[in-house]
Each structure stands twice: as C-alpha cells, then as structure tokens.
Amino acid sequence: MSIEVAIITLIGAIVSGVLATAVTLYVNHKSEIMREKKCLVADIFGYRFLIYKNNAEKFYAALNRVPIVFKNNKEVIVAYEQLHKNSLITDPKERSQKMNDSLVTFMKELCKATKINCYNWNYSKVLNVFGA
Numbered sequence: 001m002s003i004e005v006a007i008i009t010l011i012g013a014i015v016s017g018v019l020a021t022a023v024t025l026y027v028n029h030k031s032e033i034m035r036e037k038k039c040l041v042a043d044i045f046g047y048r049f050l051i052y053k054n055n056a057e058k059f060y061a062a063l064n065r066v067p068i069v070f071k072n073n074k075e076v077i078v079a080y081e082q083l084h085k086n087s088l089i090t091d092p093k094e095r096s097q098k099m100n101d102s103l104v105t106f107m108k109e110l111c112k113a114t115k116i117n118c119y120n121w122n123y124s125k126v127l128n129v130f131g132a
Contacts, residue, residue: 040070
C-alpha cells in the first residue's frame with residue numbers, strides 16, 4: 001500500500017467519523033427538543049382540570065413555559081395569546097365560554113405541533129377530565 005492510499009484512507013475515516021458525529025448530535029438535539037415539547041404538552045393536559053381551581057399553580061407554571069418551548073411555532077403562540085387574552089375578560093359567563101373555546105384551540109395546536117393525532121377529538125374530549 002502506498003503512502004498516498006494510506007493518507008486518503010485516513011482522511012476518509014476522519015471525515016466520515018466527524019460527519020457521523022455531527023449527524024448524530026443534530027438528530028439527538030431535535031429529538032430532545034421534541035421530547036421537551038411532548039413533556040410540556042403532557043403537563044398541560046394533565047393539569048388542565050386545575051384551570052378553574054384555586055390551586056392551579058402547576059397548570060399555570062406549565063402554561064408559562066409555552067412561549068419558550070414553542071417560540072418557533074406561530075400557531076401555538078397565537079392560540080396561547082388568545083387564551084391569555086380571554087382569561088382577562090371580566091364577565092364570568094363570557095370568560096368561561098371564550099376560555100373553553102380558546103383552551104380547546106390551544107390544546108389542539110399543541111398536539112399538532114408535537115405530532116399527536118387529535119384531528120378527530122371533539123370539544124368534550126379535550127375538556128372532560130378526571131378530577132374536575
């Protein structure tokens with residue numbers, strides 16, 4: 001084996017190793033981001049029954065993470081902002097109806113963003129919970 005072939009083989013091995021490492025790091029990074037998003041969605045779904053209770057800290061803590069975790073998803077952020085806007089309505093009856101509507105929209109947008117199939121979920125499937 002000539003020295004040139006050995007050098008080419010060595011360079012090829014180094015480049016392929018670096019490339020494989022870069023691809024692996026990229027894929028792991030994307031997977032970690034999706035895992036974080038799914039954990040947040042699970043927390044929001046898990047604590048949604050607390051929204052009208054006095055001890056809703058866990059639900060609100062999960063909601064407050066949305067702008068950070070979903071900062072690159074316009075649909076989720078728009079639905080989040082609409083939910084917040086509706087939470088500020090002073091008339092209790094109007095607030096309750098608009099909050100329910102915006103909560104369903106928001107939660108469906110979260111599911112779409114995390115590739116959770118929620119297309120056949122109706123209003124009651126999102127709002128009816130255990131412990132409410």
